Amino acid sequence: MLKNYLMTAWKVFQRRKFFTFINLFGICITLTIIVVATRVADNNLYPTGPEKNNEHFLVISKLTLTDDKQQNIDSSYPGFKFINDYVLPLKAPEIISVYTKSNTISSFIKELKIKQQLRRTDANYWKVLQFEFVHGQSFDQQQFDLGHSVAVINQHTALQYFDRTDVVGEQIDLQNQRFEIIGVVKNVPPTELNAHSDIWVPFTTLPTTAYRHQMRGNFQAILYHSNPERLKDAQLEFINRLKHEFVNENSEMTKAFSYADNKLEEMARDFFGEETSFETHIQTLIIFSILLSLLFMLLPSINMVNLNISRIMERSSEIGVRKAFGASTSQLVWQFIIENILLTLIGGTMAFSLSIFILNGIEISGLIPYVEFTFNFRVFAVSLLMILIFALVSGVYPAFKMARLDPVIALKRGL
Amino acid sequence: MLHLTNISKTYQTDKIETTALSNIDLSIKKGEFISVMGPSGCGKSTLLNIIGLLDQPSDGQITVAGQQITSYKDKDITQLRNEKIGFIFQSFHLISDLRVIDNVELPLLYRKISAKKRRQMALEALEKVGLSARTLHYPNQLSGGQQQRVAVARAIVGKPKLLLADEPTGNLDSHMGDEIMKIIESLHKNHETTIVMVTHDEAMAKRTERIVRVFDGQLVH
Ligand SMILES: Nc1ncnc2c1ncn2[C@@H]1O[C@H](COP(=O)(O)OP(=O)(O)OP(=O)(O)O)[C@@H](O)[C@H]1O
Numbered sequence: 001m002l003k004n005y006l007m008t009a010w011k012v013f014q015r016r017k018f019f020t021f022i023n024l025f026g027i028c029i030t031l032t033i034i035v036v037a038t039r040v041a042d043n044n045l046y047p048t049g050p051e052k053n054n055e056h057f058l059v060i061s062k063l064t065l066t067d068d069k070q071q072n073i074d075s076s077y078p079g080f081k082f083i084n085d086y087v088l089p090l091k092a093p094e095i096i097s098v099y100t101k102s103n104t105i106s107s108f109i110k111e112l113k114i115k116q117q118l119r120r121t122d123a124n125y126w127k128v129l130q131f132e133f134v135h136g137q138s139f140d141q142q143q144f145d146l147g148h149s150v151a152v153i154n155q156h157t158a159l160q161y162f163d164r165t166d167v168v169g170e171q172i173d174l175q176n177q178r179f180e181i182i183g184v185v186k187n188v189p190p191t192e193l194n195a196h197s198d199i200w201v202p203f204t205t206l207p208t209t210a211y212r213h214q215m216r217g218n219f220q221a222i223l224y225h226s227n228p229e230r231l232k233d234a235q236l237e238f239i240n241r242l243k244h245e246f247v248n249e250n251s252e253m254t255k256a257f258s259y260a261d262n263k264l265e266e267m268a269r270d271f272f273g274e275e276t277s278f279e280t281h282i283q284t285l286i287i288f289s290i291l292l293s294l295l296f297m298l299l300p301s302i303n304m305v306n307l308n309i310s311r312i313m314e315r316s317s318e319i320g321v322r323k324a325f326g327a328s329t330s331q332l333v334w335q336f337i338i339e340n341i342l343l344t345l346i347g348g349t350m351a352f353s354l355s356i357f358i359l360n361g362i363e364i365s366g367l368i369p370y371v372e373f374t375f376n377f378r379v380f381a382v383s384l385l386m387i388l389i390f391a392l393v394s395g396v397y398p399a400f401k402m403a404r405l406d407p408v409i410a411l412k413r414g415l
Numbered sequence: 416m417l418h419l420t421n422i423s424k425t426y427q428t429d430k431i432e433t434t435a436l437s438n439i440d441l442s443i444k445k446g447e448f449i450s451v452m453g454p455s456g457c458g459k460s461t462l463l464n465i466i467g468l469l470d471q472p473s474d475g476q477i478t479v480a481g482q483q484i485t486s487y488k489d490k491d492i493t494q495l496r497n498e499k500i501g502f503i504f505q506s507f508h509l510i511s512d513l514r515v516i517d518n519v520e521l522p523l524l525y526r527k528i529s530a531k532k533r534r535q536m537a538l539e540a541l542e543k544v545g546l547s548a549r550t551l552h553y554p555n556q557l558s559g560g561q562q563q564r565v566a567v568a569r570a571i572v573g574k575p576k577l578l579l580a581d582e583p584t585g586n587l588d589s590h591m592g593d594e595i596m597k598i599i600e601s602l603h604k605n606h607e608t609t610i611v612m613v614t615h616d617e618a619m620a621k622r623t624e625r626i627v628r629v630f631d632g633q634l635v636h
């Protein structure tokens with residue numbers, strides 16, 4: 001029977017080229033957006049660069065200070081003093097890495113002014129993030145402790161300076177300091193917030209040690225554990241420490257709020273979080289995303305429902321005839337649902353190809369530098385699921401409505 | 416074969432009640448070929464639809480192929496429609512998206528019959544109506560007479576006990592109509608099919624075994 005439904009559907013598509021085209025067009029646009037969104041989301045949640053092990057770490061990148069009455073609220077990146085006093089002593093993480101956010105600096109290459117991202121890190125940074133070295137290596141604990149003027153740069157920067165990537169041992173000048181290049185890594189897209197930069201140097205090379213006394217600043221930290229389950233302990237330990245042990249001498253800002261978040265928690269907090277609470281908002285984020293994607297699918301679905309109804313309506317004579325010759329309502333429902341699923345799958349296939357074009361376009365355009373969208377089974381499964389939901393949402397109601405037509409009326413209408 | 420007892424049908428539309436049929440008693444014997452005549456709007460099609468279980472009477476009892484109909488739920492009547500009854504409509508009602516052969520196969524889709532056997536039965540039916548050469552055409556590539564022959568083939572492919580034809584020749588010229596009539600007559604002779612045919616044409620009606628006349632929803636004797 002299924003085979004016959006499929007055959008019939010195929011014949012109907014061929015005979016009704018215009019309807020099929022309009023239908024496919026609508027499906028294709030909607031699904032392309034869904035597939036692209038899925039792939040972008042996947043790329044964000046499951047990075048493929050140095051942050052690919054991100055289920056093993058939490059990031060602390062925000063500090064909010066308030067007074068007792070929470071009238072003054074001040075949010076920024078944490079300073080080194082905060083990290084040193086309240087993060088580094090944590091027992092639960094196996095490794096803690098401290099590093100700055102990436103800063104834009106200007107340099108001159110061949111009399112051309114260019115902008116680059118510079119990040120200052122510790123030695124643990126290279127242990128918790130999985131950089132791919134093309135040449136050389138990272139700096140170790142000893143080089144960090146001694147404040148050696150060494151730098152790791154990405155391929156792009158190497159090419160900018162030297163027109164080649166094999167540049168270990170060369171020197172570059174950054175902000176009036178001379179650094180020796182000891183490693184070259186693959187380019188990292190800015191979607192990997194903690195790994196992204198063009199140049200990495202030890203933060204012990206900073207010209208002054210003033211940063212050591214700052215509660216607020218531009219530092220971040222990664223808490224790493226080889227067993228992702230244990231990260232919850234680190235989260236709790238950190239929050240407890242802030243709640244009970246935070247002191248800020250010589251300041252009225254006596255309360256601190258900060259969070260060790262995984263990727264999803266960080267996103268949720270960005271959208272829904274309050275600065276002065278320790279709550280996570282993952283549920284809100286998930287519910288919100290589901291609602292948003294449903295809402296997004298709703299309009300095209302309603303459109304498709306209309307299109308499907310008129311498509312089936314044109315065939316009321318067929319419905320009448322099939323019923324007269326013994327088709328049951330449920331058989332007709334299946335026939336129309338399968339037709340719709342087949343059409344949606346064809347549209348979905350087109351959407352997949354179109355999404356590849358679009359994402360390749362984004363990659364090439366440099367809109368998001370160095371980004372590489374991978375196509376994996378997870379993306380495929382999620383997209384397929386969305387496509388099927390779309391097919392069902394837009395196909396089931398018309399199928400039921402039309403299949404239940406009274407045969408006498410259907411035959412009359414079909415004249 | 417077929418018994419209608421005290422059948423009535425009223426249509427309720429916007430406070431106006433239309434009586435299409437009232438107190439119809441009719442028995443048709445197995446293998447009988449009858450025609451139904453009457454002026455336009457008298458209820459002939461309604462009667463045929465009720466006999467064919469497409470429509471539900473407002474009142475009365477009906478027995479088709481020895482089976483008394485008590486419920487019009489899908490599961491109770493689809494099999495009867497599928498195996499015992501064949502329809503021919505005035506306006507053919509072929510499915511324009513399907514080829515002739517697929518149109519003829521349609522009733523068999525709702526039975527447990529292999530694709531090969533279906534094809535074979537459809538070809539046999541098309542041969543009976545003299546259309547073996549047109550199996551891969553689409554309906555709109557055929558003349559009216561040919562289309563109605565396809566419809567006849569579709570009606571008989573499942574070897575129904577009861578053939579219902581609502582003005583099968585109404586849309587055809589007299590020559591084409593005669594051809595269709597001959598096919599229906601031969602079915603009657605060779606296969607003992609019970610046939611109920613609605614017609615406006617006295618000459619056609621005379622060729623059947625019995626004429627039932629309807630006037631204003633009632634049988635006249
Ligand atoms: N769905 C309906 N709703 C309301 N009234 C209806 C409906 N179908 C039929 N009728 C009415 O029932 C009566 C009988 O209709 P029917 O179609 O059976 O007539 P008929 O004898 O077949 O006419 P014709 O020869 O023109 O085909 C008519 O008065 C018609 O207006």
Ligand SMILES: [Mg+2]
Pocket residue numbers: 459460461581
């Ligand atoms: Mg009629």
